Amino acid sequence: MIMVHLLMLLVASLLGLFFSYMAITEKDLLKAIAYSAGQGVAYSILFYLLMAPDVVLAYIAIAVGIYSALLVFVVSKTTRYEED
Amino acid sequence: MKRILTILLIFVLIIVGAYIATILDINPPQKKVRPLGRLYLFESYYGKYSAKSPEVVTSIVWDYRGLDTIFEVTVFFLAIMGGLTIFRIEKREKEKIKDLKIKYSGGLTIIVKIVTKLLTVMIVAVSASIALHGHLTPGGGFQGGTALAIAPLLILVAYSREVLEKHGLTYIKAVLIRSVSLLCILVIVFLPFIHGYYLLQNQPFYPVKVFGQLISGSLFFYNFFDYIAIGMGFTAIFLYLSIPEKIYRRIIEVSKG
Numbered sequence: 001m002i003m004v005h006l007l008m009l010l011v012a013s014l015l016g017l018f019f020s021y022m023a024i025t026e027k028d029l030l031k032a033i034a035y036s037a038g039q040g041v042a043y044s045i046l047f048y049l050l051m052a053p054d055v056v057l058a059y060i061a062i063a064v065g066i067y068s069a070l071l072v073f074v075v076s077k078t079t080r081y082e083e084d
Numbered sequence: 085m086k087r088i089l090t091i092l093l094i095f096v097l098i099i100v101g102a103y104i105a106t107i108l109d110i111n112p113p114q115k116k117v118r119p120l121g122r123l124y125l126f127e128s129y130y131g132k133y134s135a136k137s138p139e140v141v142t143s144i145v146w147d148y149r150g151l152d153t154i155f156e157v158t159v160f161f162l163a164i165m166g167g168l169t170i171f172r173i174e175k176r177e178k179e180k181i182k183d184l185k186i187k188y189s190g191g192l193t194i195i196v197k198i199v200t201k202l203l204t205v206m207i208v209a210v211s212a213s214i215a216l217h218g219h220l221t222p223g224g225g226f227q228g229g230t231a232l233a234i235a236p237l238l239i240l241v242a243y244s245r246e247v248l249e250k251h252g253l254t255y256i257k258a259v260l261i262r263s264v265s266l267l268c269i270l271v272i273v274f275l276p277f278i279h280g281y282y283l284l285q286n287q288p289f290y291p292v293k294v295f296g297q298l299i300s301g302s303l304f305f306y307n308f309f310d311y312i313a314i315g316m317g318f319t320a321i322f323l324y325l326s327i328p329e330k331i332y333r334r335i336i337e338v339s340k341g
Contacts, residue, residue: 002113006106006113010098010099010102014095014098014099017091017094017095017098018091018095021087021090021091021094022087022091025087053222053223054141054222054223054224054227056222057214057222057223057227057228057231058226058227058230061227061230061231061233061234062230065230065233065234065237066230066233066234066237066318069237069241069322070321070325073322073325073326076329077329
């Protein structure tokens with residue numbers, strides 16, 4: 001049983017790594033915010049598997065809702081594409 | 085293409101590393117509760133110095149380590165006040181932009197609007213259940229408050245800022261409600277001190293049960309007021325951030341002359 005949990009942990013953390021890598025390398029800032037929200041979902045699965053439901057409840061609301069919305073507001077005050 | 089190759093390489097390295105670590109059994113997962121954990125698990129409800137709450141995290145956050153949380157709330161309060169100070173529009177500045185009319189584009193489509201209407205009610209209900217059952221189930225004031233802040237945010241995006249303000253949720257009101265609930269937290273902190281107990285003391289000053297319902301003394305009140313304070317704080321920030329950039333530009337232009 002603990003093996004399944006560890007495998008799910010690995011998959012969720014790899015998913016989080018993938019999303020955060022894509023968010024860092026993306027030039028379109030709105031897409032980067034969406035990737036970052038995806039990373040938030042992956043990490044909330046991680047926290048749930050690590051038996052921290054209190055953290056999950058705060059994290060999912062902040063990482064997917066508030067944080068993304070704040071960044072969208074900020075991007076709307078600058079330009080959408082990052083220049084080299 | 086180079087991006088994908090890099091991430092694939094990292095993935096392969098991590099999976100191989102995890103496989104090797106599993107075979108060698110480095111750092112096996114903890115299966116037993118440590119003595120400190122056992123102490124907290126026992127003392128949160130049964131012990132002599134208990135917080136009378138079956139939820140151990142809440143009893144640690146608002147009782148054993150209550151002072152830390154109070155300072156955390158203070159830091160959050162100062163952060164939001166700083167944000168509001170940067171984005172504020174003063175009265176004399178408001179008069180300068182009287183002639184500036186910003187047309188309301190009508191918001192998003194009707195599908196999004198109807199879904200938002202349904203979702204908003206559900207989000208408020210879920211956030212209230214997270215916060216008010218914070219002393220019984222996982223969750224608490226901060227978690228519930230962040231969930232509550234999503235509801236006005238959705239309305240802000242799907243409709244507009246004016247719709248929120250027309251229905252009575254202006255930023256002045258949000259800041260006011262927030263300050264009042266923070267004051268209530270302070271009152272709950274100081275009440276035991278006035279009656280000869282310690283600051284922030286929970287048991288035996290506050291009642292464990294009210295009308296036969298377990299409220300775990302002060303934990304319920306802390307959760308409730310923190311819920312409102314956090315929710316309204318985030319709402320105030322969003323209301324300020326959603327002020328169009330045009331208005332600020334106009335203010336700068338007018339004041340420069």
